[in-house]
Amino acid sequence: MSDSESREFCPRCGDPVPARAEPLPGVPRDRDARLCDACYFEDYDMVDAPDRIEVLVCSGCGAVHRGNRWVDVDARDYTDVAVDEVSEALGVHVNARDVTWAVDPEQVDENTIRMHCHFTGVVRETPLEESVVVPVKISRGTCDRCGRIAGGYYASTVQVRATDRTPTPEERSRAVEIAESHVAGKEGDGDREAFVTEVMETEDGPDVKLSTNRLGEEVSRRITRELGGSVESYPTLVTEDGDGNEVYRVTYAVRLPKFTPGDVIDPGDDEGPVLVRNVSGNLKGVRLTSGEPYEEPFEDETAGRRLATRDDAVETTVVTVEDDHAVQVLDPETYEAKTVPRPDFFDPDAETTPVVKTRAGLHILPD
Incomplete structure (x- = not known):
């Protein structure tokens, strides 16, 4: 068989192309594999990028809305958020290898960041470079958590009192500190349902309103573990959820001991x-x-x-x-x-x- 008979020809321009290896059994044939390099690269895009990205950011806590939920992000500013969102949205062609990329953000105005993205890679043993520009629009809203906080939502109250006396200033401040520290730890672990709604100082001791009943129980146990005393809970039915389940608001009455150190x-x-x-x-x-x-x-x-x-x-x-x-x-x-x-x-x-x-x-x- 002559060389001319063993060659394949580009179906678009008719130029001869080197014979390529057959795909493995079960792997579909790439219809563009028969194209010569010139025709292949005419329509080839190494990067698939959206024309525009809109990012909804909570103006209260900085969380980003992704899909159907709010996500806390570890970002210094909105530029970091824009870089993360662009990284998620960009797609690189499956045939490209040894791909590297860099991004140069351009702050257009307070709410718009233009992301200049530059890619390099190798396709068909040919080094390629490609640049795309993706505008990122930052819009602001209020996440569910911040909405609840602003609306004064709470599910439990921890009341700190003492037997035959009023709590000392040290006990008052320490009880509140224990509650805030515990909630901060939950927030640090990614629990967006954990927050302190309000701290009220009364003559008899502080009242700490918390977002969940579980938080109220945990905080009251931590207070008595350190400051002594006992806890009693008093649930109150407030409503029913969409499934008909009863929803209770619980008061945790912390009773500090009659005596204090000293x-x-x-x-x-x-x-x-x-x-x-x-x-x-x-x-x-x-x-x-x-x-x-x-x-x-x-x-x-x-x-x-x-x-x-x-x-x-x-x-x-x-x-x-x-x-x-x-x-x-x-x-x-x-x-x-x-x-x-x-x-x-x-x-x-x-x-x-x-x-x-x-x-x-x-x-x-x-x-």
């Missing part, structure tokens, strides 16, 4: 006052008469009474150490020498020591 209390066991050190879980402290550790569960919140706080302590002079169980100190009010119990935490070499005077008597406090 309180000097009489636990009612006739063994002397206790300095409270921790109220998470059980009531923990130190016995001021002996220095022994004290721990009891909160079985009866009405038991015991507060005698003073650590802030009531004053520094006084140590007169003499009498023995292993007693020491003389000056009464800070009368300046008389008084013999008081010597707890284990007392330093016998100290010249002064903090004391607190209550209806139970005069007692030394730990430094």
Whole structure:
């Protein structure tokens, strides 16, 4: 068979083209494979690009609307958003290999970015270059999450209160901090349903409104885990959803313990006052008469009474150490020498020591 008989000819221009390998069984034949390079590249587009891209961005949080949902994007500005959207929209021909591309954004106005995209690749062993320009229009709206926040939507309320007292300023601020930190962690994990709707300060303690019932439960448990106390929930039926399911709004009543760290209390066991050190879980402290550790569960919140706080302590002079169980100190009010119990935490070499005077008597406090 002669060379002329073994050659194929371009069906468009009639020029001879090199014979090409047959496709593998089951792989459809590319009808353009019989074209010569000149005819093939006449209609060849290495890049398929849209004429225009519109991007809807939430003006509140910067989320981008993709498909039928809002997506948080890690972008410094709208130019980064435009680059991401163009990257998703561009298509490269399947026959191109070793493709590289670069983009040069041009800010036309506040809402329009013109993306100059330059591509290089290899097709039929021929290096090619192609450039396209894609205008990106930025429009602004409000995502579902920001709409709910603006509308004051909430599903649960965490009420922080305390037994026989009002929460301290430190407890108030820490409870709110725990709630906001927990929600921020959920947001960081991509939970767009998590947000704090409102924090209300009342005379009895803060009320924190949250977006879901689950958040309310989690936040209330975290508060009591750190600050102590208990939680009770009170659901209220508010409506039904589209499927007929009942929708409840839940109030989580956090009840902080009767005592706080730093309180000097009489636990009612006739063994002397206790300095409270921790109220998470059980009531923990130190016995001021002996220095022994004290721990009891909160079985009866009405038991015991507060005698003073650590802030009531004053520094006084140590007169003499009498023995292993007693020491003389000056009464800070009368300046008389008084013999008081010597707890284990007392330093016998100290010249002064903090004391607190209550209806139970005069007692030394730990430094």
